[in-house]
Amino acid sequence: MAAESGGGLTEYIQHHLKHNMVADGTVHLDSWATALGLGLLFCFWFWSMARKATAGVPSKGQAFVEMVIEFVDGQVKDVFHGSRTFIAPFALTIFMWVFFMNAMDLLPLDLIGLLVTLIAGEETAHNTYWRIVPTADPNTTFAMSTVVFIMTIFYSIKAKGGWGFTKELFTAPFHAHGVGAKAALALPNFALNVVEYLSKPVSLAMRLFGNMYGGELVFMLIAGLAASWVTFFPGVLFNAAWAIFHILIILLQAFIFMVLSVVYLAMAHEAH
Template sequence: MSEQTGSGGLNEYIQHHLQQNTISLGGGAFHIDTWVVSLILGLVFITWFGFFARKASSGVPSKGQAFVELILEFIDGQVKDSFHGDRSSLTPLALTIFVWVVLMNGMDLLPLDLPGWVVKTTAGAEVAHHTYFRWVPTADLNTTLALSTTVFFLILYHSVKAKGGLGFGKELLTAPFHAHSTGAKIALAPANLGLNVIEYLVKPVSLAMRLFGNMYGGELVFMLIAGLLGGGLLMFVPGVIFNAAWALFHILIVLLQAFIFMILTVVYIAGAYESH
């Protein structure tokens, strides 16, 4: 960490750690780091919960099973408070979002220079200097937009499911400004459609930007603190203190942002079943 910081300054150190391993795909840059880490963490979640689901017993649960059941009961309770319909599909969705986002956010608590140290140890310092790896998927806007876009389509699906295609289309044209005469309905239809489109689009954008902004900002703070650790013996002790303090505080951010993303998803889907 200190070697990279000292060789080119804090700015170069931060720029280095903001680089992604990319390939060209469909005319754009495909972020391999984000995809690989997200996939691995998703498989970790499936394996972890699947293991204890298969091993579940009616007797005294093991600590691992009790922990999984605690998470599941917590999520189901939150869904039950916000959604009063059939929770058989919504609780698994909320559980997946919460645990997966927690795991992705939690990557921010790992040492920034661990990938570089591994490469340096195995392949040498020169190779390590040109090796990039960002392992916080939610600090990549592509990840949060992908998650929120999926939520957006789920909201549309549940809206059509609850009101039917014609009912949903009618609501887009007649709410929130209601009218009784046919002429007034036609006149207000463009305004209603515009407001509803904006409302539906704001939901995924706000979900994506909130999660991305918090995790990207947290990542930058860790990089700035790493600059203190690389600034010599005088700054090493304050850097360690700041890093420990921020890491403890960041645990709250990791959990809170996952919870907010999950609960807003549930609230938005619950709203799809309500009439304007």
């Protein structure tokens, strides 16, 4: 995955944008494996901190974990007014997992290629594809937003009942009196509700994907800028500046994904 020697910047970017695919290209192995590994890392980290937690003066690690948990729980408490027994851990998982996946964008672009070169040689590295940022892959973001969508439907039915949820699809947002008027507005109401429900997971997934994909492309362009000795030092300065700014994007996108997920669940949980 190192920079191509003769292909130029375009081939270099195309190489880094290619996924490691299996099952005839339907599964992006790199996104799946990296996301799974980061999720297990998050679970192990918080489990180990909870296992070693003390009632006295907490360690720095315990204090940090407690601060994150209290922050997420406070955000959920402000938005979701039902039982937070499941929603708060769910929101914490979303926030930390998305943050971990976003943070992979801060790793050196050619790190995987360098490791493969040292282990298996340059030829193998040239034919190895591994995109390290799972959230720059729409498969990852749409998978997460689909889970949120399914939970939204579940909480809607739980709060309003199966008949109440179905009735709301055909009677809101436009209300009418009389059988004829209700029948006339049934299809427009249903169409608007379908668009509203489907737009939530689509916007949730595309917002995260677009920001992380754009950030990844900027890092690739900067890496191409620093490919020669003439532009090496300006490229390093630009890369450092963008990485510092990108930390804010990484945190902000994880926070937005978490908050919007909780907001959608809260809206579904509210019985009309």
